[in-house]
Amino acid sequence: MRKRKGAGRPTISDVAAKAGVSTITVSRALRDPSKVSDHLRRKINNAVRKLNYVPHSHASALASTRSNIIGVIVPSLTNNVFADTLRAIYDELYQGAFQVQLGNSRYVAADEERLVRTFLSQGPSAMIVAGTDQTDATRELLLNAQCPVVQIMEVGDDPIDMMVGFSHFEGGKAAGMHLLKKGYKRIGFLGARMDPRSHRRLEGFVEAMRLGGRYEPDLVMTTTASSSVSLGSELIGQLRKRDPDLDAIFCNNDDLALGALFGCQKAGISVPDELGIVGFNDLEMMAASHPSLTSIRTDRYAIGKRAVEMIKAELEGNPPEEKVVDLGFELQERESTLRTR
Amino acid sequence: MRKRKGAGRPTISDVAAKAGVSTITVSRALRDPSKVSDHLRRKINNAVRKLNYVPHSHASALASTRSNIIGVIVPSLTNNVFADTLRAIYDELYQGAFQVQLGNSRYVAADEERLVRTFLSQGPSAMIVAGTDQTDATRELLLNAQCPVVQIMEVGDDPIDMMVGFSHFEGGKAAGMHLLKKGYKRIGFLGARMDPRSHRRLEGFVEAMRLGGRYEPDLVMTTTASSSVSLGSELIGQLRKRDPDLDAIFCNNDDLALGALFGCQKAGISVPDELGIVGFNDLEMMAASHPSLTSIRTDRYAIGKRAVEMIKAELEGNPPEEKVVDLGFELQERESTLRTR
DNA sequence: TGTTATGATGTTAGCGCTAACATAATGTTA
DNA sequence: TAACATTATGTTAGCGCTAACATCATAACA
Numbered sequence: 001m002r003k004r005k006g007a008g009r010p011t012i013s014d015v016a017a018k019a020g021v022s023t024i025t026v027s028r029a030l031r032d033p034s035k036v037s038d039h040l041r042r043k044i045n046n047a048v049r050k051l052n053y054v055p056h057s058h059a060s061a062l063a064s065t066r067s068n069i070i071g072v073i074v075p076s077l078t079n080n081v082f083a084d085t086l087r088a089i090y091d092e093l094y095q096g097a098f099q100v101q102l103g104n105s106r107y108v109a110a111d112e113e114r115l116v117r118t119f120l121s122q123g124p125s126a127m128i129v130a131g132t133d134q135t136d137a138t139r140e141l142l143l144n145a146q147c148p149v150v151q152i153m154e155v156g157d158d159p160i161d162m163m164v165g166f167s168h169f170e171g172g173k174a175a176g177m178h179l180l181k182k183g184y185k186r187i188g189f190l191g192a193r194m195d196p197r198s199h200r201r202l203e204g205f206v207e208a209m210r211l212g213g214r215y216e217p218d219l220v221m222t223t224t225a226s227s228s229v230s231l232g233s234e235l236i237g238q239l240r241k242r243d244p245d246l247d248a249i250f251c252n253n254d255d256l257a258l259g260a261l262f263g264c265q266k267a268g269i270s271v272p273d274e275l276g277i278v279g280f281n282d283l284e285m286m287a288a289s290h291p292s293l294t295s296i297r298t299d300r301y302a303i304g305k306r307a308v309e310m311i312k313a314e315l316e317g318n319p320p321e322e323k324v325v326d327l328g329f330e331l332q333e334r335e336s337t338l339r340t341r
Numbered sequence: 342m343r344k345r346k347g348a349g350r351p352t353i354s355d356v357a358a359k360a361g362v363s364t365i366t367v368s369r370a371l372r373d374p375s376k377v378s379d380h381l382r383r384k385i386n387n388a389v390r391k392l393n394y395v396p397h398s399h400a401s402a403l404a405s406t407r408s409n410i411i412g413v414i415v416p417s418l419t420n421n422v423f424a425d426t427l428r429a430i431y432d433e434l435y436q437g438a439f440q441v442q443l444g445n446s447r448y449v450a451a452d453e454e455r456l457v458r459t460f461l462s463q464g465p466s467a468m469i470v471a472g473t474d475q476t477d478a479t480r481e482l483l484l485n486a487q488c489p490v491v492q493i494m495e496v497g498d499d500p501i502d503m504m505v506g507f508s509h510f511e512g513g514k515a516a517g518m519h520l521l522k523k524g525y526k527r528i529g530f531l532g533a534r535m536d537p538r539s540h541r542r543l544e545g546f547v548e549a550m551r552l553g554g555r556y557e558p559d560l561v562m563t564t565t566a567s568s569s570v571s572l573g574s575e576l577i578g579q580l581r582k583r584d585p586d587l588d589a590i591f592c593n594n595d596d597l598a599l600g601a602l603f604g605c606q607k608a609g610i611s612v613p614d615e616l617g618i619v620g621f622n623d624l625e626m627m628a629a630s631h632p633s634l635t636s637i638r639t640d641r642y643a644i645g646k647r648a649v650e651m652i653k654a655e656l657e658g659n660p661p662e663e664k665v666v667d668l669g670f671e672l673q674e675r676e677s678t679l680r681t682r
Numbered sequence: 683t684g685t686t687a688t689g690a691t692g693t694t695a696g697c698g699c700t701a702a703c704a705t706a707a708t709g710t711t712a
Numbered sequence: 713t714a715a716c717a718t719t720a721t722g723t724t725a726g727c728g729c730t731a732a733c734a735t736c737a738t739a740a741c742a
Contacts, residue, residue, distance in 0.1 A: 061699090378691090686742100687741090709716105
C-alpha cells in the first residue's frame with residue numbers, strides 16, 4: 001500500500017468528521033469564529049478539545065502563503081538593551097497565535113540582509129528589525145514585503161513602514177548638555193562597539209560640546225571592540241593618561257560607565273568631584289552603584305511593546321495614524337554628576 | 342480561471358524546468374548532493390542561482406513531517422546567563438540550514454509545557470530546554486518527540502535524551518567551602534528568584550556549612566523576587582541588621598553579589614575584611630569591580646556550543662557516546678574574599 | 683553471456699491546510 | 713410574492729515539497 005503516514009496527529013479532517021461538518025468550516029471556526037454559527041462552532045470546539053487538535057502550522061502557511069511567524073532581528077543577544085525589548089515583544093505576543101522567529105545579526109549588515117531574506121521566504125506576518133541602517137538591498141526586500149515592518153530602537157524620517165524608538169543624537173546631546181550645566185570643563189567621550197546608533201550619540205554629544213564651546217576632539221575615545229565593564233575601566237585610565245585634566249565623561253553605554261567608575265575607584269579618583277560620569281540607557285544597576293550613576297533612561301520595554309501593538313493594529317486593519325513613534329528618553333541625574341564642591 | 346497565486350517566488354518546479362530534470366532530482370541535489378550526478382548537480386545549482394531560488398520551508402516541512410526548526414526554550418531573556426548560551430547556539434547554527442525557534446517560559450513550568458507542545462507541533466529537528474525540572478507532561482512530550490532533545494545548564498542522572506551543564510549543588514558547595522577555607526565564621530546566603538537551580542546551589546552551600554560546622558539557618562535569606570543589583574544591595578542590609586556579626590555571604594548570582602558590594606560600600610563596610618562576598622556565574626563585570634568579586638565561573642557559551650554539537654552529531658547519525666556532559670565550573674578567587682587581616 | 687547488484691533518475695500521490703468558487707438557506711425590499 | 717441581498721456551509725483544487733515506489737542504465741559477477 002502506498003500510503004504516506006503523516007505526523008500521526010489529528011488533522012482538521014478528523015475534527016471535521018467528529019463534528020459532522022466540512023473541513024473548511026472547521027478552518028473558519030478556528031480562524032474567524034464569527035463566520036460560523038454558534039451551533040456548529042460549539043460542536044467544532046468540542047471536537048477540537050476531545051481530539052486535542054493542534055493545527056499544523058506548516059500546512060496552513062503553505063496553503064495561505066502566510067505564516068504566523070513574526071520575524072525579529074537584533075544585532076546582539078547579550079546586550080541588555082535588546083533583551084529588555086525582546087522580553088516586551090515576547091510578553092506582548094504571549095497570548096496570541098504568533099510565533100517569534102528571532103535572528104541575531106551580530107552587528108553585521110550583510111548578516112542582517114541574509115536573515116531578512118530567510119525570514120521573508122517564510123511569509124511572516126510581520127517583521128521587526130533593529131535600527132535604521134539597513135543595506136539598500138535589505139531595505140528593498142522589506143519595502144516589498146507583504147507584511148507590516150517595524151524598525152525599532154531609533155527614529156528617523158524615512159521609515160520602511162513603521163518606527164518606534166528615540167533619537168540617539170538627542171540623547172547624546174542631552175548627556176553632554178547635562179555635564180556642561182554641572183560646570184564640568186574638560187569633558188570626554190568613551191565609546192565601544194560604535195555601531196550607527198553609538199555614532200549618533202557621539203554626534204549629539206559633540207553638538208552639545210560645540211554649543212558650550214568645550215569641544216575637544218582629543219577627548220573622544222572610541223573603539224570597535226565590544227563593550228564591557230572591564231573595557232570601561234581600561235579606557236578611562238587611557239583617557240586620563242592622555243589628558244590628566246579630564247573632569248567628566250559621557251559613556252556610550254552603562255557598562256562602560258560602570259567600568260569607568262570602577263577604574264576611578266581603583267585609581268583613587270573621586271566621582272563626581274574629580275570626574276563626572278554619565279552613562280546611556282539607565283540599566284537597573286545604575287541606581288544601585290556607589291556612587292549611583294547618572295544615565296539617559298530609555299524605555300526599551302515600551303519600545304518592544306509598542307512595536308507589537310502597532311503590528312497587531314495593522315494586521316487587524318486599523319493602521320496606526322502615526323507611523324513613527326518617538327518614545328523619547330529621560331535624564332536620570334544621580335550622584336555621579338552631583339558635585340559637592 | 343480558478344488558479345491560486347502562490348507566493349510568487351520561484352518554486353522547485355521552476356528550477357527543475359530550467360535545469361531540464363524532474364523536481365525530485367532538484368530536491369535531492371539540494372538535500373543530499375551525493376545522490377545526484379556531478380553533471381546534473383552543476384546544472385541544478387546554476388538554475389538555482391539564476392532564479393534566486395529559496396526553498397519554501399513550509400512545503401518541505403509539510404511533505405516530510407520534519408521542519409528545519411530547532412526549538413530552544415529558556416526561562417528568561419534578560420538573564421545574562423541564558424544570553425551567553427543563546428549566543429553560542431546561534432553562533433553554532435549560523436552556517437547550517439537550521440532555524441532557531443526561541444521560547445521564553447518566564448520561569449513558569451506550565452508555560453514551558455505550552456511552549457513544548459507548540460514547538461513539537463511543528464516537527465522540529467531538535468529541542469533544547471533549560472534545566473531538568475520539567476513537568477511530568479512536558480517530560481512525556483519530549484520523551485516521545487521524534488528528535489534529539491538536550492537539557493542544558495544542569496546535569497542529572499535521568500536525562501530525557503541528552504544533557505549539558507554542570508552541578509549547581511557542587512557549585513554552591515564549592516562557594517561555601519571557599520568561604521570556610523578563608524576563615525569566615527558567620528556565613529550567609531542571599532538568594533533571589535529561587536528557581537530549582539538556585540535551590541540546588543543553596544543545598545550545596547548548606548552542605549558545605551554543615552561540613553564546616555557553620556550552618557546557621559537564620560543567615561539564609563531568600564526571596565522569590567527576580568534578581569537585580571538593587572536587590573542585592575537591599576538584602577545585604579537586611580541580613581546584616583538581622584545578624585550584625587555576619588562576616589561573609591554567598592550570593593545566588595552575580596547581580597546580587599555586585600549589589601551586596603554596593604550595599605557594603607554605602608554602609609561603610611569593608612570588603613573583604615569585614616564581609617567576604619562570593620557570587621555565581623562569574624559574569625564579565627566581576628573581574629572589573631573594585632574590589633574585584635570572587636565567583637564561581639560557569640562556561641555558558643560552552644554549554645550552548647556543546648548542545649548544538651551533540652544535536653548535529655545525533656542528526657548525522659553519530660550519536661554521542663556520553664549522553665550527559667558535565668562541563669563543571671571553576672572558582673575564581675578575587676579580592677572580595679582576599680582578607681588582609 | 684545471462685543474472686544480479688548498484689546507482690541515477692523519474693512518476694505518482696499525497697502531507698494538511700485554505701482560496702476561490704458554488705450552493706443552499708434565510709432575510710429584505712418594493 | 714418575485715427579485716435580490718446576505719449569511720452559512722460545502723466542493724474542489726491546489727499551495728510546494730518529498731516519500732515511496734518504478735524504471736532504466738551501468739557495473740559486477742559467475
